[in-house]
Amino acid sequence: MSSLKPLTLWSHAGGPNPWKVAIILNELDVPYENKVLHDNKNKEKPYTDLNPNGRLPTIEDSNTGAKIWESLAIIQYLVDTYDKDNKLSYASGPEKYEQLQWLAFQASGQGPYFGQATWFQVFHPEKLPSAIERYQNEIARVNWVLDTYLQDHEYLVGDKVTVADLAFVTWANIGAHMDGGKTKEKNLTKYDAWMAKLNERPSVKKAYADQAEAKEGKWKWKP
Ligand SMILES: N[C@@H](CCC(=O)N[C@@H](CS)C(=O)NCC(=O)O)C(=O)O
The missing domain is CATH 1.20.1050.10 (Glutathione S-transferase Yfyf (Class Pi); Chain A, domain 2)
Incomplete structure:
Protein backbone atom coordinates (compact mmCIF):
# COMPACT_ATOMS: atom_id res chain seq x y z
CA MET A 1 0.00 0.00 0.00
CA SER A 2 3.05 2.27 -0.33
CA SER A 3 1.52 4.34 -3.18
CA LEU A 4 -1.11 5.59 -0.77
CA LYS A 5 -0.94 8.95 0.91
CA PRO A 6 -1.00 8.43 4.69
CA LEU A 7 -4.41 8.67 6.30
CA THR A 8 -4.84 10.90 9.35
CA LEU A 9 -6.02 9.20 12.52
CA TRP A 10 -7.29 11.79 15.00
CA SER A 11 -6.61 10.16 18.30
CA HIS A 12 -6.57 10.42 22.08
CA ALA A 13 -3.82 9.14 24.34
CA GLY A 14 -6.08 7.76 27.07
CA GLY A 15 -9.16 6.26 25.42
CA PRO A 16 -9.37 2.87 23.73
CA ASN A 17 -11.44 3.67 20.63
CA PRO A 18 -8.74 5.34 18.49
CA TRP A 19 -6.34 2.48 19.21
CA LYS A 20 -8.96 0.00 18.05
CA VAL A 21 -8.80 1.70 14.65
CA ALA A 22 -4.97 1.82 14.81
CA ILE A 23 -4.94 -1.98 15.19
CA ILE A 24 -6.97 -2.39 11.99
CA LEU A 25 -4.78 0.09 10.07
CA ASN A 26 -1.69 -1.82 11.26
CA GLU A 27 -3.20 -5.15 10.21
CA LEU A 28 -4.05 -3.85 6.75
CA ASP A 29 -0.68 -2.14 6.38
CA VAL A 30 -2.38 1.15 5.51
CA PRO A 31 -0.04 4.11 6.11
CA TYR A 32 -1.32 6.69 8.58
CA GLU A 33 -0.23 9.44 10.90
CA ASN A 34 -1.59 10.02 14.37
CA LYS A 35 -2.81 13.43 15.46
CA VAL A 36 -3.32 13.17 19.18
CA LEU A 37 -5.61 15.70 20.82
CA HIS A 38 -4.89 16.84 24.37
CA ASP A 39 -6.47 19.37 26.72
CA ASN A 40 -10.05 18.88 25.45
CA LYS A 41 -9.16 20.24 22.02
CA ASN A 42 -11.63 17.66 20.70
CA LYS A 43 -14.48 19.76 22.11
CA GLU A 44 -13.51 22.85 20.10
CA LYS A 45 -13.29 24.05 16.56
CA PRO A 46 -11.62 23.21 14.22
CA TYR A 47 -11.92 19.55 15.37
CA THR A 48 -15.68 19.77 15.89
CA ASP A 49 -16.06 20.84 12.25
CA LEU A 50 -14.70 17.40 11.42
CA ASN A 51 -16.54 15.51 14.16
CA PRO A 52 -19.52 17.35 15.68
CA ASN A 53 -19.64 14.73 18.46
CA GLY A 54 -16.28 16.00 19.73
CA ARG A 55 -14.93 12.54 20.41
CA LEU A 56 -12.23 10.32 18.96
CA PRO A 57 -11.36 8.69 16.64
CA THR A 58 -11.95 10.41 13.32
CA ILE A 59 -10.10 9.56 10.13
CA GLU A 60 -9.37 11.65 7.08
CA ASP A 61 -8.36 9.88 3.90
CA SER A 62 -7.03 12.21 1.23
CA ASN A 63 -6.86 9.27 -1.19
CA THR A 64 -10.65 9.20 -1.37
CA GLY A 65 -11.80 12.40 0.35
CA ALA A 66 -13.47 10.41 3.15
CA LYS A 67 -13.81 11.95 6.61
CA ILE A 68 -15.40 9.46 9.00
CA TRP A 69 -16.02 9.30 12.74
CA GLU A 70 -17.47 6.55 14.97
CA SER A 71 -15.01 3.67 15.17
CA LEU A 72 -17.43 1.03 13.82
CA ALA A 73 -18.06 3.13 10.69
CA ILE A 74 -14.33 3.76 10.31
CA ILE A 75 -13.58 0.04 10.51
CA GLN A 76 -16.25 -0.72 7.91
CA TYR A 77 -14.79 2.00 5.66
CA LEU A 78 -11.28 0.55 6.01
CA VAL A 79 -12.50 -2.94 5.20
CA ASP A 80 -14.45 -1.81 2.13
CA THR A 81 -11.63 0.41 0.87
CA TYR A 82 -8.42 -1.37 1.88
CA ASP A 83 -9.23 -5.03 2.43
CA LYS A 84 -10.14 -5.98 -1.12
CA ASP A 85 -8.55 -9.43 -0.65
CA ASN A 86 -10.57 -9.96 2.54
CA LYS A 87 -7.50 -10.73 4.61
CA LEU A 88 -9.31 -9.45 7.68
CA SER A 89 -12.97 -9.51 6.73
CA TYR A 90 -15.81 -11.17 4.89
CA ALA A 91 -17.50 -9.24 2.08
CA SER A 92 -20.40 -11.55 1.26
CA SER A 203 -0.70 -5.03 15.09
CA VAL A 204 -1.94 -4.95 18.69
CA LYS A 205 1.52 -4.67 20.21
CA LYS A 206 2.34 -1.77 17.88
CA ALA A 207 -0.88 0.05 18.82
CA TYR A 208 -0.05 -0.26 22.53
CA ALA A 209 3.56 0.84 21.97
CA ASP A 210 2.30 3.86 20.04
CA GLN A 211 -0.29 4.63 22.73
CA ALA A 212 2.46 4.63 25.36
CA GLU A 213 4.39 7.17 23.25
CA ALA A 214 1.24 9.25 22.72
CA LYS A 215 0.80 9.41 26.50
CA GLU A 216 4.27 10.93 26.68
CA GLY A 217 3.32 13.64 24.19
CA LYS A 218 4.28 12.17 20.82
CA TRP A 219 2.07 13.28 17.89
CA LYS A 220 0.51 15.98 20.09
CA TRP A 221 -1.61 18.13 17.81
CA LYS A 222 -1.23 21.87 18.03
CA PRO A 223 -3.76 24.07 16.22
N1 LIG B 1 -18.79 5.56 19.89
C1 LIG B 1 -17.57 6.32 19.73
C2 LIG B 1 -16.97 6.59 21.10
C3 LIG B 1 -15.87 7.62 21.02
C4 LIG B 1 -15.31 7.97 22.40
O1 LIG B 1 -16.01 7.93 23.42
N2 LIG B 1 -14.02 8.33 22.39
C5 LIG B 1 -13.33 8.71 23.59
C6 LIG B 1 -11.92 8.13 23.54
S1 LIG B 1 -11.97 6.38 23.65
C7 LIG B 1 -13.19 10.22 23.67
O2 LIG B 1 -13.24 10.89 22.67
N3 LIG B 1 -12.97 10.73 24.88
C8 LIG B 1 -12.68 12.10 25.07
C9 LIG B 1 -13.88 12.94 25.37
O3 LIG B 1 -15.02 12.44 25.41
O4 LIG B 1 -13.67 14.15 25.53
C10 LIG B 1 -16.61 5.52 18.83
O5 LIG B 1 -16.64 4.29 18.89
O6 LIG B 1 -15.86 6.12 18.06
Whole structure:
Protein backbone atom coordinates (compact mmCIF):
# COMPACT_ATOMS: atom_id res chain seq x y z
CA MET A 1 0.00 0.00 0.00
CA SER A 2 3.05 2.27 -0.33
CA SER A 3 1.52 4.34 -3.18
CA LEU A 4 -1.11 5.59 -0.77
CA LYS A 5 -0.94 8.95 0.91
CA PRO A 6 -1.00 8.43 4.69
CA LEU A 7 -4.41 8.67 6.30
CA THR A 8 -4.84 10.90 9.35
CA LEU A 9 -6.02 9.20 12.52
CA TRP A 10 -7.29 11.79 15.00
CA SER A 11 -6.61 10.16 18.30
CA HIS A 12 -6.57 10.42 22.08
CA ALA A 13 -3.82 9.14 24.34
CA GLY A 14 -6.08 7.76 27.07
CA GLY A 15 -9.16 6.26 25.42
CA PRO A 16 -9.37 2.87 23.73
CA ASN A 17 -11.44 3.67 20.63
CA PRO A 18 -8.74 5.34 18.49
CA TRP A 19 -6.34 2.48 19.21
CA LYS A 20 -8.96 0.00 18.05
CA VAL A 21 -8.80 1.70 14.65
CA ALA A 22 -4.97 1.82 14.81
CA ILE A 23 -4.94 -1.98 15.19
CA ILE A 24 -6.97 -2.39 11.99
CA LEU A 25 -4.78 0.09 10.07
CA ASN A 26 -1.69 -1.82 11.26
CA GLU A 27 -3.20 -5.15 10.21
CA LEU A 28 -4.05 -3.85 6.75
CA ASP A 29 -0.68 -2.14 6.38
CA VAL A 30 -2.38 1.15 5.51
CA PRO A 31 -0.04 4.11 6.11
CA TYR A 32 -1.32 6.69 8.58
CA GLU A 33 -0.23 9.44 10.90
CA ASN A 34 -1.59 10.02 14.37
CA LYS A 35 -2.81 13.43 15.46
CA VAL A 36 -3.32 13.17 19.18
CA LEU A 37 -5.61 15.70 20.82
CA HIS A 38 -4.89 16.84 24.37
CA ASP A 39 -6.47 19.37 26.72
CA ASN A 40 -10.05 18.88 25.45
CA LYS A 41 -9.16 20.24 22.02
CA ASN A 42 -11.63 17.66 20.70
CA LYS A 43 -14.48 19.76 22.11
CA GLU A 44 -13.51 22.85 20.10
CA LYS A 45 -13.29 24.05 16.56
CA PRO A 46 -11.62 23.21 14.22
CA TYR A 47 -11.92 19.55 15.37
CA THR A 48 -15.68 19.77 15.89
CA ASP A 49 -16.06 20.84 12.25
CA LEU A 50 -14.70 17.40 11.42
CA ASN A 51 -16.54 15.51 14.16
CA PRO A 52 -19.52 17.35 15.68
CA ASN A 53 -19.64 14.73 18.46
CA GLY A 54 -16.28 16.00 19.73
CA ARG A 55 -14.93 12.54 20.41
CA LEU A 56 -12.23 10.32 18.96
CA PRO A 57 -11.36 8.69 16.64
CA THR A 58 -11.95 10.41 13.32
CA ILE A 59 -10.10 9.56 10.13
CA GLU A 60 -9.37 11.65 7.08
CA ASP A 61 -8.36 9.88 3.90
CA SER A 62 -7.03 12.21 1.23
CA ASN A 63 -6.86 9.27 -1.19
CA THR A 64 -10.65 9.20 -1.37
CA GLY A 65 -11.80 12.40 0.35
CA ALA A 66 -13.47 10.41 3.15
CA LYS A 67 -13.81 11.95 6.61
CA ILE A 68 -15.40 9.46 9.00
CA TRP A 69 -16.02 9.30 12.74
CA GLU A 70 -17.47 6.55 14.97
CA SER A 71 -15.01 3.67 15.17
CA LEU A 72 -17.43 1.03 13.82
CA ALA A 73 -18.06 3.13 10.69
CA ILE A 74 -14.33 3.76 10.31
CA ILE A 75 -13.58 0.04 10.51
CA GLN A 76 -16.25 -0.72 7.91
CA TYR A 77 -14.79 2.00 5.66
CA LEU A 78 -11.28 0.55 6.01
CA VAL A 79 -12.50 -2.94 5.20
CA ASP A 80 -14.45 -1.81 2.13
CA THR A 81 -11.63 0.41 0.87
CA TYR A 82 -8.42 -1.37 1.88
CA ASP A 83 -9.23 -5.03 2.43
CA LYS A 84 -10.14 -5.98 -1.12
CA ASP A 85 -8.55 -9.43 -0.65
CA ASN A 86 -10.57 -9.96 2.54
CA LYS A 87 -7.50 -10.73 4.61
CA LEU A 88 -9.31 -9.45 7.68
CA SER A 89 -12.97 -9.51 6.73
CA TYR A 90 -15.81 -11.17 4.89
CA ALA A 91 -17.50 -9.24 2.08
CA SER A 92 -20.40 -11.55 1.26
CA GLY A 93 -22.62 -14.34 2.51
CA PRO A 94 -23.84 -14.84 6.05
CA GLU A 95 -20.34 -14.10 7.34
CA LYS A 96 -20.60 -10.48 6.18
CA TYR A 97 -23.60 -9.97 8.46
CA GLU A 98 -22.18 -12.03 11.33
CA GLN A 99 -19.18 -9.72 11.19
CA LEU A 100 -21.51 -6.72 11.35
CA GLN A 101 -23.42 -8.34 14.22
CA TRP A 102 -20.27 -8.71 16.34
CA LEU A 103 -19.07 -5.22 15.44
CA ALA A 104 -22.46 -3.85 16.52
CA PHE A 105 -22.32 -5.86 19.76
CA GLN A 106 -18.87 -4.45 20.43
CA ALA A 107 -19.94 -0.87 19.72
CA SER A 108 -23.22 -1.02 21.64
CA GLY A 109 -22.77 -3.82 24.22
CA GLN A 110 -19.09 -3.78 25.10
CA GLY A 111 -17.65 -0.26 24.60
CA PRO A 112 -20.34 1.86 26.32
CA TYR A 113 -20.84 -0.54 29.26
CA PHE A 114 -17.13 -1.00 29.88
CA GLY A 115 -16.82 2.78 29.55
CA GLN A 116 -19.50 3.32 32.22
CA ALA A 117 -17.75 0.83 34.51
CA THR A 118 -14.63 2.95 34.15
CA TRP A 119 -16.55 6.18 34.62
CA PHE A 120 -18.20 5.12 37.89
CA GLN A 121 -14.97 3.71 39.37
CA VAL A 122 -12.47 6.29 38.19
CA PHE A 123 -14.09 9.61 37.28
CA HIS A 124 -17.51 9.96 38.92
CA PRO A 125 -17.32 12.40 41.86
CA GLU A 126 -19.48 10.21 44.15
CA LYS A 127 -19.00 6.53 44.96
CA LEU A 128 -22.21 4.78 43.88
CA PRO A 129 -21.92 1.06 44.76
CA SER A 130 -25.08 0.04 42.87
CA ALA A 131 -23.86 1.69 39.64
CA ILE A 132 -20.39 0.20 40.08
CA GLU A 133 -21.85 -3.26 40.64
CA ARG A 134 -24.18 -2.98 37.65
CA TYR A 135 -21.36 -2.18 35.23
CA GLN A 136 -18.89 -4.67 36.73
CA ASN A 137 -21.57 -7.35 36.28
CA GLU A 138 -22.12 -6.19 32.73
CA ILE A 139 -18.41 -6.59 31.88
CA ALA A 140 -18.48 -10.16 33.17
CA ARG A 141 -21.75 -10.86 31.33
CA VAL A 142 -20.44 -9.57 27.98
CA ASN A 143 -17.25 -11.60 28.42
CA TRP A 144 -19.38 -14.65 29.25
CA VAL A 145 -21.38 -14.14 26.01
CA LEU A 146 -18.13 -14.16 24.05
CA ASP A 147 -16.82 -17.19 25.95
CA THR A 148 -20.04 -19.09 25.28
CA TYR A 149 -19.75 -18.50 21.54
CA LEU A 150 -16.04 -19.35 21.57
CA GLN A 151 -16.72 -22.79 23.13
CA ASP A 152 -16.94 -24.25 19.63
CA HIS A 153 -15.54 -21.45 17.44
CA GLU A 154 -11.93 -20.38 17.21
CA TYR A 155 -12.86 -16.87 16.04
CA LEU A 156 -16.06 -14.83 16.01
CA VAL A 157 -16.62 -15.10 12.25
CA GLY A 158 -15.65 -17.93 9.90
CA ASP A 159 -12.25 -19.53 10.24
CA LYS A 160 -9.90 -16.56 10.49
CA VAL A 161 -9.20 -13.50 12.60
CA THR A 162 -11.36 -10.63 11.38
CA VAL A 163 -12.06 -7.05 12.32
CA ALA A 164 -14.83 -8.47 14.51
CA ASP A 165 -12.33 -10.13 16.86
CA LEU A 166 -9.87 -7.25 16.83
CA ALA A 167 -12.51 -4.62 17.59
CA PHE A 168 -12.98 -6.09 21.09
CA VAL A 169 -9.34 -5.97 22.18
CA THR A 170 -8.79 -2.47 23.54
CA TRP A 171 -11.95 -2.32 25.67
CA ALA A 172 -11.42 -5.91 26.83
CA ASN A 173 -8.01 -5.01 28.22
CA ILE A 174 -9.52 -2.11 30.16
CA GLY A 175 -12.46 -4.23 31.31
CA ALA A 176 -10.03 -6.70 32.87
CA HIS A 177 -9.20 -3.98 35.44
CA MET A 178 -12.73 -2.64 35.84
CA ASP A 179 -14.81 -5.75 36.57
CA GLY A 180 -13.99 -6.18 40.26
CA GLY A 181 -12.67 -9.68 39.52
CA LYS A 182 -16.09 -10.87 38.31
CA THR A 183 -14.83 -12.24 34.97
CA LYS A 184 -12.20 -14.40 36.70
CA GLU A 185 -14.91 -15.83 38.98
CA LYS A 186 -16.67 -17.14 35.87
CA ASN A 187 -13.53 -19.03 34.72
CA LEU A 188 -13.92 -18.09 31.04
CA THR A 189 -11.07 -20.14 29.63
CA LYS A 190 -12.03 -19.83 25.95
CA TYR A 191 -12.40 -16.06 26.29
CA ASP A 192 -9.03 -15.81 28.04
CA ALA A 193 -7.28 -17.89 25.36
CA TRP A 194 -8.88 -15.85 22.54
CA MET A 195 -7.81 -12.56 24.13
CA ALA A 196 -4.29 -13.83 24.81
CA LYS A 197 -3.95 -14.83 21.13
CA LEU A 198 -5.21 -11.44 19.91
CA ASN A 199 -2.94 -9.53 22.29
CA GLU A 200 0.06 -11.36 20.81
CA ARG A 201 -0.54 -9.97 17.31
CA PRO A 202 2.08 -7.45 16.10
CA SER A 203 -0.70 -5.03 15.09
CA VAL A 204 -1.94 -4.95 18.69
CA LYS A 205 1.52 -4.67 20.21
CA LYS A 206 2.34 -1.77 17.88
CA ALA A 207 -0.88 0.05 18.82
CA TYR A 208 -0.05 -0.26 22.53
CA ALA A 209 3.56 0.84 21.97
CA ASP A 210 2.30 3.86 20.04
CA GLN A 211 -0.29 4.63 22.73
CA ALA A 212 2.46 4.63 25.36
CA GLU A 213 4.39 7.17 23.25
CA ALA A 214 1.24 9.25 22.72
CA LYS A 215 0.80 9.41 26.50
CA GLU A 216 4.27 10.93 26.68
CA GLY A 217 3.32 13.64 24.19
CA LYS A 218 4.28 12.17 20.82
CA TRP A 219 2.07 13.28 17.89
CA LYS A 220 0.51 15.98 20.09
CA TRP A 221 -1.61 18.13 17.81
CA LYS A 222 -1.23 21.87 18.03
CA PRO A 223 -3.76 24.07 16.22
N1 LIG B 1 -18.79 5.56 19.89
C1 LIG B 1 -17.57 6.32 19.73
C2 LIG B 1 -16.97 6.59 21.10
C3 LIG B 1 -15.87 7.62 21.02
C4 LIG B 1 -15.31 7.97 22.40
O1 LIG B 1 -16.01 7.93 23.42
N2 LIG B 1 -14.02 8.33 22.39
C5 LIG B 1 -13.33 8.71 23.59
C6 LIG B 1 -11.92 8.13 23.54
S1 LIG B 1 -11.97 6.38 23.65
C7 LIG B 1 -13.19 10.22 23.67
O2 LIG B 1 -13.24 10.89 22.67
N3 LIG B 1 -12.97 10.73 24.88
C8 LIG B 1 -12.68 12.10 25.07
C9 LIG B 1 -13.88 12.94 25.37
O3 LIG B 1 -15.02 12.44 25.41
O4 LIG B 1 -13.67 14.15 25.53
C10 LIG B 1 -16.61 5.52 18.83
O5 LIG B 1 -16.64 4.29 18.89
O6 LIG B 1 -15.86 6.12 18.06
